[in-house]
Amino acid sequence: MAxxxxxVVGAGLSGSTAAYCMAKAGLSVLVVERGDAAGTxxxxxxxxxxxxxxxxxxxxxxxxxxxxxxVRERISMVTDESCFTADFSSSRFQNPASASYTxxxxxxxxxxxxxxxxxxxxxxxxxxxxELLRENGKxxxxxxxxxxxxxxxxxxxxxxxxxxxxxxxxxxxxxxxxVAVGAKEVVELSSxxxxxxxxxxxxxxxxxxxxxxxxxxxxxxxxxxxxxxxxCVGLVVTVAHMAKSPDRLPDMLESFRQSAALKPLLEGGKIxxxxxxxxxxxxxxxxxxxxxxxxxxxxxAAGFCLNxxxxxxxxxxxxxxxxxxAETVIEAKQKGDFSNAVxxxxxxxxxxxxxxxxxxxxxxxxxxxxxxxxxFKEYPELVENIFADMFTVSGPSKLxxxxxxxxxxxxxxxxxxxxxxxxxxxx
Amino acid sequence: MxxxxxxxKWVLSDTDIRVDEKTRSLNMEKCKYQVNEYDRNGLECGVxxxxxxxxxxxxxxxxxxxxxSAKDALSRGLDSVFxxxxxxxxxxxxxxxxxxxxxxxxxxxDVDVVICSEASSDDFAQQTGPRIAxxxxxxxxxxxxxxxxxxxxxxxxxxxxxxxxxxxxxAPLVITISPEVGEAPIPGVKDILGAKKKPANxxxxxxxxxxxxxxxxxxxxxxxxxxxxxxxxxxxxxxGVSLDQAAAAxxxxxxxxxxx
Ligand SMILES: Cc1cc2nc3c(=O)[nH]c(=O)nc-3n(C[C@H](O)[C@H](O)[C@H](O)COP(=O)(O)OP(=O)(O)OC[C@H]3O[C@@H](n4cnc5c(N)ncnc54)[C@H](O)[C@@H]3O)c2cc1C
Numbered sequence: 270m271a272x273x274x275x276x277v278v279g280a281g282l283s284g285s286t287a288a289y290c291m292a293k294a295g296l297s298v299l300v301v302e303r304g305d306a307a308g309t310x311x312x313x314x315x316x317x318x319x320x321x322x323x324x325x326x327x328x329x330x331x332x333x334x335x336x337x338x339x340v341r342e343r344i345s346m347v348t349d350e351s352c353f354t355a356d357f358s359s360s361r362f363q364n365p366a367s368a369s370y371t372x373x374x375x376x377x378x379x380x381x382x383x384x385x386x387x388x389x390x391x392x393x394x395x396x397x398x399x400e401l402l403r404e405n406g407k408x409x410x411x412x413x414x415x416x417x418x419x420x421x422x423x424x425x426x427x428x429x430x431x432x433x434x435x436x437x438x439x440x441x442x443x444x445x446x447x448v449a450v451g452a453k454e455v456v457e458l459s460s461x462x463x464x465x466x467x468x469x470x471x472x473x474x475x476x477x478x479x480x481x482x483x484x485x486x487x488x489x490x491x492x493x494x495x496x497x498x499x500x501c502v503g504l505v506v507t508v509a510h511m512a513k514s515p516d517r518l519p520d521m522l523e524s525f526r527q528s529a530a531l532k533p534l535l536e537g538g539k540i541x542x543x544x545x546x547x548x549x550x551x552x553x554x555x556x557x558x559x560x561x562x563x564x565x566x567x568x569x570a571a572g573f574c575l576n577x578x579x580x581x582x583x584x585x586x587x588x589x590x591x592x593x594x595a596e597t598v599i600e601a602k603q604k605g606d607f608s609n610a611v612x613x614x615x616x617x618x619x620x621x622x623x624x625x626x627x628x629x630x631x632x633x634x635x636x637x638x639x640x641x642x643x644x645f646k647e648y649p650e651l652v653e654n655i656f657a658d659m660f661t662v663s664g665p666s667k668l669x670x671x672x673x674x675x676x677x678x679x680x681x682x683x684x685x686x687x688x689x690x691x692x693x694x695x696x
Numbered sequence: 697m698x699x700x701x702x703x704x705k706w707v708l709s710d711t712d713i714r715v716d717e718k719t720r721s722l723n724m725e726k727c728k729y730q731v732n733e734y735d736r737n738g739l740e741c742g743v744x745x746x747x748x749x750x751x752x753x754x755x756x757x758x759x760x761x762x763x764x765s766a767k768d769a770l771s772r773g774l775d776s777v778f779x780x781x782x783x784x785x786x787x788x789x790x791x792x793x794x795x796x797x798x799x800x801x802x803x804x805x806d807v808d809v810v811i812c813s814e815a816s817s818d819d820f821a822q823q824t825g826p827r828i829a830x831x832x833x834x835x836x837x838x839x840x841x842x843x844x845x846x847x848x849x850x851x852x853x854x855x856x857x858x859x860x861x862x863x864x865x866x867a868p869l870v871i872t873i874s875p876e877v878g879e880a881p882i883p884g885v886k887d888i889l890g891a892k893k894k895p896a897n898x899x900x901x902x903x904x905x906x907x908x909x910x911x912x913x914x915x916x917x918x919x920x921x922x923x924x925x926x927x928x929x930x931x932x933x934x935x936g937v938s939l940d941q942a943a944a945a946x947x948x949x950x951x952x953x954x955x956x
Contacts, residue, residue: 416886
């Protein structure tokens with residue numbers, strides 16, 4: 270008999286969610302996590318859309334260590350000289366089912382892994398799953414150091430660079446076109462200063478995205494999220510572009526931090542943390558084989574992450590896919606059949622859920638973004654020029670249209686229309 | 697069966713200490729507890745003695761939050777743990793700690809080998825082992841880098857300033873080890889899982905045969921501050937002088953300071 274019903278590799282959001290749901294249903298579950306504790310190896314920008322976890326643990330935000338509820342959204346178009354910002358706040362963001370929260374993974378992941386442990390899972394960290402165990406070709410567990418641990422099914426929740434999914438033959442080596450690289454810093458500031466500076470009430474948060482010069486015109490963008498007593502600031506840039514560029518990501522982050530758009534917002538803050546990580550952004554084009562006999566792939570390992578130009582979203586998909594993987598394993602346990610005949614139900618469940626539906630909805634996004642560099646350079650410049658003229662008086666005035674037209678021509682009216690049309694169908 | 701008692705300290709890890717630049721005070725809010733790194737070598741030494749002599753191996757600890765130390769310590773080869781977790785011991789000093797540990801060792805019973813490490817990563821006071829030996833009235837062998845056991849007789853090597861001393865001692869004894877005694881392996885998944893099934897025993901101050909009063913600190917820590925680092929902040933290449941000039945200036949500076 271196997272040591273466990275299920276072994277989960279990785280105590281990120283996908284792994285811990287799956288483990289929690291399976292243990293709740295009475296399955297015996299082992300979670301192994303490479304980091305010294307859950308959350309130590311994980312990087313995120315900062316915003317968790319609550320809907321998927323809300324279904325699993327209703328009202329989770331009351332007990333979980335979330336930072337702030339996002340009630341204010343900003344998008345900035347930045348050039349070396351100017352910054353155009355749209356600011357949107359709404360009481361609509363208050364609804365728990367559609368709310369979003371800023372989170373710090375070093376706090377949030379241990380909480381979720383703790384929930385899994387409370388539900389009865391064995392959670393072991395630090396422990397690296399080095400290999401999959403096989404008997405007569407069938408996956409029977411994992412090898413971690415000198416230890417062999419067996420299970421009916423192994424859930425690979427080991428993140429974007431899932432070596433085990435590659436070893437299992439479910440996934441190919443990552444393509445530079447399917448991943449971005451992100452770097453971020455946590456900047457400490459008092460909650461009072463954050464509230465004043467970003468016009469927030471206690472517990473309320475802001476999310477700000479930056480397009481243009483932060484990514485030096487490459488596909489990508491900058492972000493800022495407010496936590497209780499810190500800010501997360503960072504950059505995400507596509508690896509394929511980064512590789513061709515002379516710029517180094519840490520230097521780009523440094524200039525972003527020093528830029529006129531960001532510097533005043535960070536004034537007086539102290540950098541307390543730096544981290545960097547890969548981001549899957551190939552969407553549906555990078556999704557591996559999701560299930561096979563005795564194995565499932567979830568979260569970032571399965572490529573369930575969307576990059577819609579300036580913003581990355583993966584945490585709610587990680588949670589969603591974790592829950593569906595758990596449902597599938599629970600069914601397999603009931604039927605006593607962990608072969609792909611039952612486990613392939615995971616794919617059907619995903620197809621019927623927001624996870625795969627979103628991947629399909631945005632299937633053209635990676636291609637559109639990669640082939641529309643104008644979004645990251647020419648358009649921020651266009652906005653800059655129009656607004657700079659609108660608010661500059663140095664002689665006789667001109668009509669709006671006359672002011673704008675030359676700049677629109679420069680960016681290309683046809684480009685604008687086409688990109689606008691294609692973009693609104695892809696993003 | 698005779699027992700080996702390994703004393704280990706549950707200390708705050710120093711990796712997340714933050715220093716307030718103005719006051720030089722230390723902020724330990726983010727620091728997590730861990731088994732003192734040197735004590736991990738002590739635990740491994742205990743495992744080796746257990747293997748060689750068939751003794752039972754128990755871990756002993758006291759102080760704040762030590763109840764939560766059991767799982768970690770038990771994953772490092774111990775058969776059981778005895779901890780004394782009492783808020784009254786928060787400010788315990790070295791004398792008090794040694795007294796309480798000696799009391800706990802007596803309470804556990806049948807112990808004839810006590811292992812401590814040279815020091816703990818937080819205070820580095822280097823006192824606990826020898827103090828326990830004095831309180832128990834047993835021989836103390838400090839700075840042990842090699843331990844061999846044959847029944848009740850121990851042959852140990854001690855690293856001293858002027859060489860290595862070889863000593864033979866009969867149990868009971870207190871050994872204070874240096875990290876060189878043996879590298880501590882990182883617990884494997886099965887070690888960590890197995891730890892959950894091993895006994896962790898809570899002791900109370902009363903079990904030490906002493907009163908809370910008797911353990912009151914005789915000394916108090918007045919302040920803990922980060923060291924001051926003074927730098928000359930001299931730039932060798934102001935206004936972008938050539939590399940050669942800057943190097944020459946640096947060599948001159950260093951020779952004048954007597955460093956080169
Ligand atoms: C810079 C950046 C910004 C982002 N911003 C956002 C955002 O604002 N909102 C959002 O929703 N998403 C964002 N994302 C994406 C999001 O962080 C990921 O989609 C999410 O973390 C995926 O969760 P996961 O559990 O699948 O994988 P991970 O969180 O990567 O967890 C995988 C875990 O597996 C462990 N592991 C790996 N290999 C092994 C092994 N062999 N043995 C044991 N353990 C192993 C790792 O240590 C890790 O803990 C961002 C990502 C980055 C990098």
